[in-house]
Amino acid sequence: MMKNKWIAILLIAVLAILPGTFSLMVPPKVEAQTVSASTTTHSWQVSFTEAIKESKITDDNVYVTNSKNKKVPATITLGDDKKTLIISDLAPGSYKLHVNKEAFARSGTKTASQVIPFTIIEKLEAVKSEKELQQYFEALLANHSQKELDYETSVEMASSEDKASAKDASTTNNQVEGVEEGDIVVVKDDFIYAVKDQSITVVDAKDPKNLKLATTIKLKGSQYISKLALYNNLLIAIGDEYLEKAATSMSTATLYDISNPKNPKFIREVGQEGYLQDIRITNDTLYLIGNMYPNYWMLREQKVPDLKPKTFDSLEGKEYKSLPLEKISILPNTMDGTYSLITAIDLKNGAKTTANTKGYLGGSSGLYMSENALYLTTPIYDGSPAVPAAGRITDMIWMPRTTDTQVFKWNVDGTAMNFVGTTKVKGSVLNQYSMDEYEGNFRIVTTEGNMWDEQNISRNHLFILDKNLQQLGAVKDLAPGEKVYSARFMGEKAYVVTFKQVDPLFVIDVANPKNPTVLGELKIPGFSNYLHPLDDTHLIGIGYDTEQRYDANSKRNFTVTTNMKMSLFDVSDFQNPKEQSSVKIGGKGSYSDVQYNPKALFRNPEYNYFGFPVVLYEAGKGDEIVYKGQGAQIYEITADKGIVLKGNIINESTGEQYENWEQLVQRVVYIDDALYTVARNEVKSYRLKDFKQLDTLTIK
Template identity: 40%
Template sequence: MKKKKVWIIVSISVAVIGLMFVFFNDKVSVSASSVALTEQGWKANFSSSLHQDAIDKGDVYITDAQGDQVDVEMILHDNGKTLEIPVITTGEYQLHIKSEALKNNFMKSLVRREISFVVQERLEQLSDEEELRNYFAQLMEMEQNNQRYGGVIVESGEETAESTDSAAGESEGTGGEDYSTTNNQVAGVDEADLVKTDGSYIYSISESRVIISDIQNPQQMAVAAELPFTQETYPQQLFLSDDTLVVLGSRFSAMPIDDFRLPRSQLPQLGITSVDLYDVSNPESPQLIREFGTEGNLSGARLTSNILYFVTNVYPDYWILEEQDEPELRPHRYDSNNGGDLEPLPYNSIAILPGTMEGSYSVITTIELDAPETNDISTKGFLGGSEQLYMNEENLYLTASAYTPLSDEEMSDSREMAMWMPQQANTEVFKFGLNGTTVEFLASAEITGSLLNQFSMDEHNGYFRVVTTEGITWDLTSPSKNHLFILDGQMNQVGSVENLAPGERIYSARFIGDKAYMVTFKETDPLFVIDVSAPSSPKVLGELKIPGFSNYLHPLDDNHLIGFGYDTKLVPVKNGEPRVVTGGMKISLFDVSDFTAPVERDTEIIGGAGTYSTLQYDHKALFTHQERNLFGFPAALYEESAGDYVEFEGEGALIYTITPDGISQAASLIEQTNNQYEDWNTATQRILYIGEELYTVANGEIKSYDLETFEPISSMMFDK
């Protein structure tokens, strides 16, 4: 009996302690941007619901800089946790929340009862250090008071790398000259790549150097020059603009700190995106003419009208505010024309993007390459991280995740489990206008769901189109769904098609003129054909369900589309749902001449499970020769053997002839091997043609072939 009483007392004590834990720790935090624009309004997200009548009762209200209450429209969204002020004039404001506004103000209490924000007519630059420090201090407070903030799980798809309209929306894989160019998303906008050519020389990255190969005689190729880099610098991407070779790289540099008392070797390191400009008017003797760079990881780079644009992401250690009085929280840059020393951006080159509260910068750098030695470099920093980049000749778009709170029902099951539940991610899209080297923020919008990659976005006739996936495919209680949104030039939503393919997510997308194509997948591959000719009323015209899925979609002509992806099959499972098993690589030829009834006209299955191509995550790996109807890609071939094992068969390149009539293999440049593993040094990275020859480029070698017969001509190994 005594033991029973003890257990009862213990149980009661645990319950009381648990109740006290909830009472004292279940604080309600608020996340909100510190900047808003008049045309776009302002939002605040709460970690717990408010009463629907909290606004009418005066439990939530706004005051201006003088402390006077302001009469503005406030909208509480259906989830009870998002408060929106759609229209508000310029000025400084405070949002006030009384505890009575909370649905459960006995068990919960507010961490912040007042939230300050400023409304601007247009995006304004920072004025001084104090404004920047206040931004990061507010962000730290949000993170400290909300354990869920920044610690979310977001499902991501298999990445494919990263107008004039994209009006045609067509890739640019061949130029006016008789040689390959990069497979770009938007005509007229070049994308950085591992390999470039001018028709006489091939410029390629080989580990920590750039090799310039003379291929004017395909039978006797030779290394014309080698551009070595220091151990701190690693070349990543290339551009070729007339006689200027642009080498984008990554390196680490010591942070400039005054009065640093430890050895210089112990200075904190900054990650830098470096740019080296070479004069290659004589490729046999390239001359370094300028070095500059911007702090951060390279997010994306484009070249159009002889102007280089690149974006980096910078993640400052703002928690150092707890240890230092005046830490440097601005992004850094350097330029050999100014001595080459790292220096922080001036405050008037930094702005806070509206609608976001991120602890990272998007830094946009531009330079015109007509006179690369002397032209000014423009660098602007925007507080608000970027993930995906889309650009045409007029505008640049960056995206960032925007996390919305879970509902009270989702949080009520278990506090511990709720900490690990995926939080729904929406997407902030930021639009920048391009005028030469001037980049100006124009507008932003928040859309439901998350993007797969750059092909999820497109601009056509002044309208921005985007497809997203909302939710998590493995969340059975709230299945994922997919959407298409159309926004006007001011980033206001004008049309949408929503809730497509429940329980699936987007694997690839492509906008081509007035049509949008989207592939989703879970057990089969639905290809959706969507009419977007009327921006206010897009509609699904047709849907095709087939085994497998496409990672990348490429236009063949007005009525045909090529999909590159994987074959799949359903394997029975005893006493359970069939299991989806991925097989070999798959090429699909889609006939969309009847938009209401798309057809898979032909297919090609390559190898067994394990077979893959870099094309499935990097569209720039696609080789095209439009006149000859040739399409090619690097490939590593695996075949299935007894006992469900797969064996490596070889690697190299595959070339196909693809016409509206079907798919046929033109050549297999796969080299069979007895090795058990792939050789990174000789694995094909890119395929290109120059005149009547085909070339495969690897990290350590180049091979030439006859473009008509695909017979080998010669090969050249690079010296190690």
């Protein structure tokens, strides 16, 4: 599995060579590598074996003509390797790139001018036949073989919301209102549902002083659960299942009727091949979004495997079916051998009707979804190999680095998914909170480069794109030498935290999408991994404190993390944001899942409570850390009082060196006036107003 994953990453960085696209000249003449068509409205790229003089990229030496052989305006950029040309800002159509021999660094008698035809296509390319699908993967194999043969003389390049119950209870900390994301613990009607490997623990919490195990829902032995979600009286278990006979994995959604929580009824199971990125539920529809990597390497052995993803729906029988060709398309400007799969399931009427799966050739890793649109992102990798020893390919070390991000957009309406288009933005995206949709425009924050690369320092950008993914405005080159650690969009404002030695919090006005503007910044030690809105003018930041140390060997300062830290930022004066309040949590080595998984954040609006599971350590001798305890902490956070610790629900260490994994608090939830901590082997209840413990339920 890991082998395939790394092969996929490698292929992302390699531009596919389609035989017969144009004539190739053998060394020492100039050789070009590209694809004949770019299915995107934005750019097309070609790589040469000979370097190009940047000063010679003029209208006379390097230019584009249309189908009528007339010069057309285009943006032509020279890549960092000095051998790659990126042609952008062209409308759909057929073109030719002209590169006169004078543009090459060694324009000798054996160097010829280049005329390379290409096409810009703006729509999805449907796969029309099994033969065409096979040819797609054969092209990838040919390209991989060509790379092995020609590496010494050429440089490749990257081309409905659940109805609220009468009870006041915890909900999932979703990014977008009206778009459910699911979690490992969910609450409904005095019952707590928690994931435990291949089963779901259902806890009757009607009486917090007398917790009971209502039932345990057990899935198949080969099926593991990753998260749960609720929709009306449906409990949805999201997981993965390994099919030993087929030597592949399926991402699954198993639906239960929990009208009677003590006796859940199986309704349906839907699956798609591959591994899951995430799920979303909005407008009465469940979306499974994942990736699948077919074993097309068998084509080298003259075997013809089934290159189509498999799907499963228990309503249609017990067999796994290959996705029909009419459900498969090629995403613009991609050729990495991976499918992006999207399954949409209608949840109305007990989820017993439509399920629609579509496959798109072109993988993805990032995801953002609004109520009406789905955005997937994929990194575009670039890299330089080490020089082969004695020309041996096996001695090459290829170090990939993310340079840009490709964004794909679909408009969604129930189970209908309509592809809108694609674009590319500079830099890599951190996570879903670095993306947002507002009034039809898409906003994305990226980091370009590596903050440790002194030759080419990192820079951070914010881009605003319209409904067709055309750029409206941008803030570029923010905090040179640093990288984005967290971001949050709140309507007409964006908040971005970058870090290298200090933590600048940037406040950016995005009210005018054509002219986003940095209003102010705050520099403090440490950094925030997660930003959460308290109100319109206050943000909660959760991250780490840091300190500077000196390395006698390198004679340089370096930064290390110390304790966890939570801050309250006052941004009411946008030009002068302030850290209004802060608390230190534990010492060196302390951590919480909330740092990287916002689902772990506990929220109770009545008491203004915010909390999270936590494991506490403190600094010992030298670089040692000493275990102090595990549990959860609850804080009251208000604009008036700042941050105040209210509940310190910690099981202190009695000599243990490390935390107990089975007793680690995974989530903190509440129902009415009781708070519950949920671990793998126990659920504990507390009085919400003063955190007095009420009961413990042991789960075996």
